[in-house]
Amino acid sequence: MSDDESHQHNFEQASAGASLTYPMQCSALRKNGHVVIKGRPCKIVDMSTSKTGKHGHAKVHLVGIDIFTNKKLEDICPSTHNMDVPNVQRNEYQLVNIDDGFLNLMSADGNSKDDVRVPDGDLGKQISDDFDAGKDLLVTIISAMNEEQAISYKEAPKGA
The missing domain is CATH 2.30.30.30 (SH3 type barrels.)
Known part of the structure; x- marks a missing residue:
């Protein structure tokens, strides 16, 4: 095998995303x-x-x-x-709606996201109650290893 041949690799798979x-x-x-x-x-x-x-x-x-x-x-x-x-990421999203157990969210740049479940327990109940009361909410979503979950929320500042 010549030197040139040993440097010719055939990569079957490549991904553009960051590693988990x-x-x-x-x-x-x-x-x-x-x-x-x-x-x-x-x-x-x-x-x-x-x-x-x-x-x-x-x-x-x-x-x-x-x-x-x-x-x-x-x-x-x-x-x-x-x-x-x-690789753990935290992102804040504006809560737009709660639909069939899922949060309908919008990022700061206007992209919608509707694949995050309402969290179980007290947090999910508090988010639903405050949303039903007409409050503007910002929900913090943590994501790692192809999983996502709402971990906290706060009321959006007025005028945001």
């Missing part, structure tokens, strides 16, 4: 940051590092809360290994 996660060394993770534990995007609420053992690796014990389900997840990883960190 990126790698980070376990020892570089920080409390209140994000990490993927058992395939779920989590916020790190506690972490501790053990001393190096006879095999020479310090271990990091991570405790995380799933950002969508609020379930507690734990993982232990050697400090030199990489872990996936989810």
